Amino acid sequence: MNTTKAYSAASATSPLSLDTIQRRDTTERDVRIEILYCGICHSDLHTVRNEWSSVMPTTYPCVPGHEIVGRVTKVGAGVTRFKPGELVGVGCLVDSDQSCPHCRANVEQFCSEAVFTYNSPDKHLGGVTYGGYSENIVVDEQFVLRVPANLDLAGVAPLLCAGITTYSPIRRWGDIKGKKVGVVGLGGLGHMGVKFARAFGAQVVVFTTSPGKKEDALRLGAHEVIISTNAEEMKKHAGSFDFILDTIAAEHDINAYLGMLGLDGNITLVGAPEKPLAVSAFALLFGRKSISGSLIGGIQETQEMLDFCGKHNITADVEIIPIQQVNEAYARMVKSDVKYRFSIDMASLKSE
């Protein structure tokens, strides 16, 4: 076992602070990774504060972080795909049973034995898994991703969750080239949705409540921006969208967006509002519309997404912070005061 520095929360009301945790020795199939950057995801905050207690209660201490990019420092004897020195990523998953129908279909995120990167039962050491707010991590090579060499690493980290979360539903919808695609919300997820939809050749329209985000949306790749509180603007685009990616986790009027869809149009949710959405059946029937959900992506698709990003030079727009500022970053994230993702420079942890 190896003692490793990390930032953990001791309870739902504690700030994150310096701690030490244990990492297992690399087993035959393991890859040991020195973490260079770790993105800050809303899930980190929800878990740290035990806000998902009804579905996934938090075990403390909690070390969050599942947008991990780093360098391989050691591999087990049976590891064939990675060598020390290589750049790699780890996302939301670090293990699964690798044999069930979901795993065989490359959707390990739906495996009933899926082990999430943090706050999941750790079958090696007992207790729960610890995430990327730490010096290093040891992961089964099947759950380690290859990172294209041409990308800025701080901006790669958020691809491992925000990236795949938005890439997967866009990709799965079909060929969006030339289609009119909406992205609701311009935050960590939304800004990635804009980049991917644009890269796939769609006519991209951002829905936002903030007129101040207009210029930035266009810079990120949107062709047009609709202020969703402006009934006139909304009406002008009614019935014209093929696909809408809805990244809003707060309560909002889904029927307004159903009204934006054309025949057989689909809106896919990647954010999960706590309260049920009030969906008008009429809004679904007239135009044969649909609402779907999507949840991160499997390992194979995550690798495909990273390769796509390498080819199209796509990374997240990040604000780099030292880990000592993580609690302030959480406070700012709650206010959507970040463009568009925090990425922790993990070198800052070495100096503590």
Next chain:
Amino acid sequence: MNTTKAYSAASATSPLSLDTIQRRDTTERDVRIEILYCGICHSDLHTVRNEWSSVMPTTYPCVPGHEIVGRVTKVGAGVTRFKPGELVGVGCLVDSDQSCPHCRANVEQFCSEAVFTYNSPDKHLGGVTYGGYSENIVVDEQFVLRVPANLDLAGVAPLLCAGITTYSPIRRWGDIKGKKVGVVGLGGLGHMGVKFARAFGAQVVVFTTSPGKKEDALRLGAHEVIISTNAEEMKKHAGSFDFILDTIAAEHDINAYLGMLGLDGNITLVGAPEKPLAVSAFALLFGRKSISGSLIGGIQETQEMLDFCGKHNITADVEIIPIQQVNEAYARMVKSDVKYRFSIDMASLKSE
């Protein structure tokens, strides 16, 4: 113009009673049809009672009926597809602009100029269109369907609405052969859904709240019946369905059925509960599930459905009534006291 006997409602609170209406002379493209049977659809009742006043207010007198089967008695000079003496059907649509993108895509039901069989502006005579509770009807040949000769006509009538409403989403979902398909509710729509799903080779499971319907569901073609109020039974089938057709127009818990779906499963609504459905975003995200709506079908697809019924010997299970019993039939329909559709023998109107 031709004076024709019909049953109409004079107001939202009036019973249906004998009336006379005017039908236009056949124009060049028109087909005149002597109506033999007309099915009774829930929409007839909703319209007669002005229960959809917020979306489609009713103009009185109102002659409902859009599940029409009859015999051609006269055709216009330009009519090429029909001859006097032929058996034909008319469903929910009698006209559309026939040139917009929706019409060109054979989904005339979504044309903004679609003319419904009753309670739609009548561009020939002014006022509104009058439906099938009448001796005859005059319809543009593009909206007249060919009826297979081998089928029982009373049972054919409901195919024109209940049939296409359930056939269309099942067909559009894809190849359901060998798939596990649920049908929620065993009424006019549900019993047709069972017949179609079975004919397409699915493993068909009916969800019902009525244990008394079990035997009948199996007779109609279901392989299995789940009493949806039985938590134990529901749990046993959780996550196992590929597709569910939801025919319930009353308020119900859609999340319970989302829980029945497996990965990428879809539930399609063909009934429209008045109040918004409360949809859990989590239930959509975990398993990448979707909820869709479907609304009748286009003319081409309705013909395809009728031909399919001819080939597979499918008709609706009907209780044949004389038109003099239509008000009692409405009262019984509200209590779901019909197996599974009323079909009016229009010969009864001649004797009035």
